[in-house]
Amino acid sequence: MATGIDRRTRRPPAPARPAAKPSGLAVALDFALISHGRAVLLLVVLCFVSFVPGMFQIPPVDRDEARFAQATKQMIESGDYVDIRFQDESRYKKPIGIYWAQAATVNVARALGIRDAITNIGIYRIPSFIGALGAVLATYWAALAFVSRRAAVLAAVMLAVSILLGVEARLAKTDASLLLMCVAAMGALGRAYMSGQGLFREERNPWLLPAVFWTAMAGGVLFKGPLIFMFAGLAVAALVIVDRSASWLRRLKPGIGFLWLILLVLPWFVAIVWRSGWSFFSESLGRDMFAKVGSGQESHGMPPGFYFVLFWVTFFPGAILAGLAAPAIWRSRKEAGAKFLLAWVLPAWIVFEMVATKLPHYVLPLYPAIAIMIAGVLDHHALSQRLWLVRGTVWWFLITAVLVTGAIAALFVIGQQLGLPAWPFAAGALIFAFSAWWLYGIDGAERSLLRASAAAVLIAITVFGVTIPQLRALFPSRQLARDINRYQCKAEVATAGYYEPSLVFLAGTSTRQVDGAGAADFLLGGPCRFAVVERSQERGFVHRAETIGLRYTLSQRFDGYNLGGGRRVSLSVFRSK
Numbered sequence: 001m002a003t004g005i006d007r008r009t010r011r012p013p014a015p016a017r018p019a020a021k022p023s024g025l026a027v028a029l030d031f032a033l034i035s036h037g038r039a040v041l042l043l044v045v046l047c048f049v050s051f052v053p054g055m056f057q058i059p060p061v062d063r064d065e066a067r068f069a070q071a072t073k074q075m076i077e078s079g080d081y082v083d084i085r086f087q088d089e090s091r092y093k094k095p096i097g098i099y100w101a102q103a104a105t106v107n108v109a110r111a112l113g114i115r116d117a118i119t120n121i122g123i124y125r126i127p128s129f130i131g132a133l134g135a136v137l138a139t140y141w142a143a144l145a146f147v148s149r150r151a152a153v154l155a156a157v158m159l160a161v162s163i164l165l166g167v168e169a170r171l172a173k174t175d176a177s178l179l180l181m182c183v184a185a186m187g188a189l190g191r192a193y194m195s196g197q198g199l200f201r202e203e204r205n206p207w208l209l210p211a212v213f214w215t216a217m218a219g220g221v222l223f224k225g226p227l228i229f230m231f232a233g234l235a236v237a238a239l240v241i242v243d244r245s246a247s248w249l250r251r252l253k254p255g256i257g258f259l260w261l262i263l264l265v266l267p268w269f270v271a272i273v274w275r276s277g278w279s280f281f282s283e284s285l286g287r288d289m290f291a292k293v294g295s296g297q298e299s300h301g302m303p304p305g306f307y308f309v310l311f312w313v314t315f316f317p318g319a320i321l322a323g324l325a326a327p328a329i330w331r332s333r334k335e336a337g338a339k340f341l342l343a344w345v346l347p348a349w350i351v352f353e354m355v356a357t358k359l360p361h362y363v364l365p366l367y368p369a370i371a372i373m374i375a376g377v378l379d380h381h382a383l384s385q386r387l388w389l390v391r392g393t394v395w396w397f398l399i400t401a402v403l404v405t406g407a408i409a410a411l412f413v414i415g416q417q418l419g420l421p422a423w424p425f426a427a428g429a430l431i432f433a434f435s436a437w438w439l440y441g442i443d444g445a446e447r448s449l450l451r452a453s454a455a456a457v458l459i460a461i462t463v464f465g466v467t468i469p470q471l472r473a474l475f476p477s478r479q480l481a482r483d484i485n486r487y488q489c490k491a492e493v494a495t496a497g498y499y500e501p502s503l504v505f506l507a508g509t510s511t512r513q514v515d516g517a518g519a520a521d522f523l524l525g526g527p528c529r530f531a532v533v534e535r536s537q538e539r540g541f542v543h544r545a546e547t548i549g550l551r552y553t554l555s556q557r558f559d560g561y562n563l564g565g566g567r568r569v570s571l572s573v574f575r576s577k
Contacts, residue, residue, distance in 0.1 A: 025447070025450040025451065025453075025454060026446075026447055026450065028042060029042075029150075029153065029154075029450065032153055033149055033150055033153065036149075039140065039149065039152075039153050040137060040140070042153070043136050043137060043140060043153070043156050043157070043160060044133065044137075046136075046157065046160050046161070046457075047132065047133045047136055047160050047169075049457055050160055050161055050166055050169075050456075050457050050460055051129050051132055051133070051166060051169040051170065051460075052129070053460055053461045053464050053465025053466075054170060054460075054463075054464030054465045054468060054469060055122050055125050055129060055169075055170050055464075056120070056121075056122030056125075057122075057465070057468075057469035058121075058170065058464065058468050058469055059121065059475040059477065059478040059502065059506075060121045060172075060475075060477065060478075060501075060502040060505055060506065061171060061502075061563065062477075062500050062501060062502050062562075062563050062564030063500065063501050063502075063564040064171075064173055065121075065171045065172045065173055066477075066500065066501035066502040066504070066505045067086055067091065067501045068094075068098060068099070068102070068124070068172050068173055068174075069102065069121055069124040069172045069505050070086055070087075070501055070504050070505040070509070071084050071085060071086050071091050071099055072098075072099045072102040072103050072106065072124060072172075073106075073118055073119075073505060073509065074086070074087075074509055075099055075103050076103055076106055076107065076118060077118075077509060081096075081099075081100065081103065082096075082268070082271045082272060082275055083272070083275050083276065084096065084099060086501070086504075087504065087509060087511075090276065090279065090280075092272075092276070092279060092280040094174055094223070094224055094225065095221065095222050095223065095224070095225055095268070095269075096222060096268050096272070097174070097177065097219065097222035097223035097224075098127065098172075098173070098174045098177060098223055101127035101177065102124045102126075102127055102172060105123055105124070105126040105127060106118055106123050106124065109123045119505065119506055121172060121505070124172035125169075125170060125171065125172045127172075127176075127177055128168060128169055128170070128171055128172060128173065128175075128176040128177065129169050129170075129176070130177075130180075131169075131176035131177035131178070131179060131180040132165055132168065132169035132176040132179070132180075133169075134180040134184075135159065135165070135176065135179040135180040135183050135368070136156050136159050136160045136165075137156070138180060138183035138184045138187055138368075139152075139155055139156045139159050139183055139187075139368040139371060139372070140152050140153060140155070140156040141187055142183055142184075142186065142187025142190055142191075142368065142372070143155045143156070143368075143371075143372045143375065145187070145190050145191045145194045145200050145337075146190065146194070146337040146340070146341065146372055146376060147337075147372060147375060147376040147379060148379055150379055151372075151375040151376050151378065151379035152372075152375070154371075154375040154378060154379065154446070154449065155368070155371040155372045155374070155375035155376075156371075157449075157450075157453055158315075158317075158318030158371040158374065158375065158449070158453070159318075159367060159368055159371050161317065161318075161453045161456035161457055161460075162314065162315050162316065162317075162318060162367065162456070163313060163314050163315070163316050163456070163459075164314035164315065164360060164361060164364055164367070165179070165364065165367070166456075166460050166464070167361075168361055168364065170464060174223050174224050175224075175361045175364060177219075177223045178220055178223045178224045178227070178228070178365065179364050179365055179368075180216075180219075181216045181217070181219040181220035181223060181228060182216075182220060182228055182231050182365035183365070183368050184212055184213075184215075184216035184219075185212075185213050185216035185217050185220065185228060185231075185232055186231065186232065186235065186344055186365075186368075186369070187212070188209045188210075188212040188213035188216065188252070189213060189232060189235065189236070189252070190340050190341075190344075191203070191209055192209050192213075192248055192249070192251040192252050193239065193248050193336070193340050194336060194337065194340070195248070195251060196247065196248025196251060197248070197336040199336055199337070202251075206251075207253070209251060209252060210251075210252045210253040210256070210257045211260075213252050213257065214252070214257035214258065214260045214261045215260070215261075215264070216228075217229070217232065217261050218260070218261045218264035218265050219264075221261070221265050222264075222265055222268070230348060230351070231344070231348055231365055231366075234343075234347035234348050234351070235340070235343040235344045235347065235348075236249065236343075237347070238343040238346070238347050239339065239340065239343050242339065242343075243339075302358040304353040304354060305353065306353070306358045307349065307352055307353055307358065307360075307362070307363050308353070310360055311363075312395070313399065314360055315367055315370065315371075316395075316399050316456065317396055317399075317436070317449065317452035317453060317455065317456050318370075318371055318374060318449070320392060320393055320395050320396055320452065321374050321378060321383065321445060321449060322370065322374055323384075323389050323392055324377075324383040324384045324389050324390070324392075324445070325373060325374045325377040325378065325382075325383055325384075326384075327384045328377045328380075328382040328383070328384070329342075329373050329377060337376070338373065341369045341372055341373050342373075344366065344369040345366045345369045345370060348363075348365075348366055349363060349366055378445055378446060378449070379446075381444075383445050390440065390441070393436070393437045393440045393448065394437050396433045396436045396437045396448070396452045396455070397430070397433045397434050397436070397437045397438075399433075400429050400430060400432075400433035400455050400459060401430060401433070403429075403459050403462075403463065404422075404425075404426035404429050404430060404459060404462050404463075405426075407419075407422060407426065407462050407463050407466075407467040408422060408423070408426060408467075410467060410471060411467055411470060411471070414471050414473050414474065414561075415467075415470050415471050415472070415473070417470065419466070419467065419470065421466050422462050422466040422467055425458045425461045425462040425465075425466065426458070426462045428454075428455075428458045429455045429456075429458035429459045429462060430455075432451045432452070432454045432455035432458065433451070433452060433455040435448075435451050436448040436449070436451035436452040436455065439451075472560070473559070473560035473561055474560065474561050474563055475502070475560070475563075476498070476500075476503075476558055476560040476561075476562065476569060476571055477500055477502035477503040477505075477506050477507075478502075478506065479556075479558050479560070480503060480506075480507065480532055480556075480558065480571065480573060481503065481506035481507050483555055483556045483558075483573050484507060484530050484555075484573065487528065487575075489527075489528040490528060491507070491508065491528050491529070491530055492508070492510060492522075492525075492526075492528065492529045492530070493507045493508060493510070493511045493512070493529075493530050493531075493532065494511070494512040494513075494514045494518065494519050494522040494523075494529070494530075494531050494532070495511060495512070495513060495514070495519075495531070495532040495533075496513075496514050496515050496516045496518065496519040496531065496532070496533045496534060496537040496540075496541065497515075497516070497533065497534025497535075497536050497537040498532055498534045498562065498569055498571055499513045500562065500564050500565075501564075502564075503532070514531075515537060515540060516533060516537035516538060516539065516540025516541035516542075516543075516544065517540045517541065517543070517544035519531035519532075519533050519537070519541050519544075519574070520541050520544035520545040520548060520550050520552075521544065521548070523545075523550055523552055523574060523575075523576040524548055524550050524576070525576075526576070527576060528576075529575070529576045530555065530573055530574070530575050530576075531552075531573070531574045531575075532571055532572075532573055533571070533572050533573075533574060534569055534570065534571055535569075535570040535571075535572075538572060541574070550576070551576070551577040552574045552575060552576055552577060553574070553575050553577060554572060554573070554574060555573040555574065555575045556572070556573040557570070557571070557572050557573075558570075558571045558572075558573075559571075
């Protein structure tokens with residue numbers, strides 16, 4: 001049965017529906033379909049609109065993002081681009097790729113004369129933005145091996161507006177960059193497989209696919225270690241078992257390709273072993289990767305099925321069509337295109353469900369394949385017409401209503417403000433989401449998806465561009481750093497009871513961790529010294545200050561929330577006289 005996931009299948013006629021006047025969104029899609037260049041232009045513009053709001057306005061989000069940024073900052077300060085450190089401790093959980101990418105963007109910004117570039121978290125997020133943008137474009141490129149250009153654009157749109165990618169594009173971490181490498185590698189792998197089945201015209205240059213595949217694999221290793229081998233390896237193993245043939249892999253020239261991968265990744269690994277011995281591998285593989293398999297690290301243990309439940313929110317709005325597309329995808333499972341895409345998704349998904357430690361972004365590299373399958377079914381009008389599944393499209397409106405209402409409520413409760421700038425975007429998101437659901441049976445799934453995608457973009461602007469930057473109470477470190485920096489001296493900082501990586505990043509690498517009494521001793525050491533003291537440590541600070549005769553002033557009191565610790569905090573900033 002034709003579902004659009006095999007390029008040999010013919011497109012069946014669309015079911016009859018009342019003629020509808022083309023909307024602006026449909027016109028934009030039709031404009032993009034004129035050429036590959038226009039399709040890429042549309043996707044680039046969509047990514048900028050989806051990812052940029054809030055990228056430079058939201059302060060460092062504790063704790064992983066701040067640790068990555070601080071380690072990069074120390075590289076720039078020290079000039080050592082081999083070792084990875086957070087203050088005086090080694091940080092060997094991830095390889096060097098993300099740190100080099102962040103350091104490059106910061107150094108370029110400094111060369112362009114951008115003030116305080118080294119403490120501007122938005123600049124550290126640029127590699128993640130580029131990774132997310134590249135992943136969307138790579139999804140379009142990969143999809144062309146399986147579906148029509150129209151469906152390829154729709155798949156890329158679904159990924160671009162998805163909630164999970166929107167979050168990762170705004171975080172200075174590895175996951176958006178890893179996604180780009182995974183999609184590029186799996187896209188090359190998919191093209192090699194489809195060429196081997198005689199369903200896709202081979203590249204004119206026989207070295208193009210091997211170059212893309214092995215370079216992307218090397219990039220994945222440098223960004224997040226051997227994890228990328230799991231995605232590609234499980235897919236290859238599943239296909240070889242089902243087809244009982246691996247001859248198509250010769251198109252990737254594995255011998256020379258693997259040597260190229262080694263050539264790209266080996267220099268830094270040799271350098272870090274020379275610098276630290278084998279401690280990098282024992283920490284990154286033993287304490288970080290393998291330890292997550294058997295136990296839930298950092299309170300992130302979840303039972304199997306966690307990712308399946310979370311998918312319906314994290315891949316919103318495209319996930320709403322997943323249930324409607326599932327029957328057609330299952331019927332086409334023996335077609336080459338569907339077979340490859342299912343091999344991309346299912347084995348890795350099962351592994352992640354079985355691993356004890358679960359974080360939402362772990363399954364992100366599987367979302368492009370799901371988007372391609374949904375888009376192929378959608379393009380061929382093969383979505384299920386079962387009433388109970390169609391009624392599920394109401395979640396376009398319900399999820400939108402929950403998100404924008406929650407954003408407005410947060411402005412009231414936490415931000416203690418009306419948040420009027422967010423209201424037009426929230427209202428627009430509700431209108432688009434409501435029309436996507438209400439007009440589904442009239443205008444069809446494609447137009448409803450486009451409306452839901454517009455709602456998702458407006459949700460991103462509402463939440464990331466307007467709401468979160470205004471919730472100052474959620475970011476104590478920003479408020480503390482601003483208070484300290486207004487004195488315009490070379491400040492030295494110690495903190496008692498509140499020790500977050502974001503404060504180290506914003507206040508300075510030399511920030512010390514002490515107790516209340518230690519904070520008083522620290523202030524006695526000289527001028528332009530500041531002590532951040534949490535309420536539980538304040539009594540010890542005052543007692544010690546009286547004992548040693550310390551003269552100090554209260555610079556600021558701040559009540560807020562510690563996102564990393566998940567609790568309210570009351571902080572005081574004391575300055576030595």
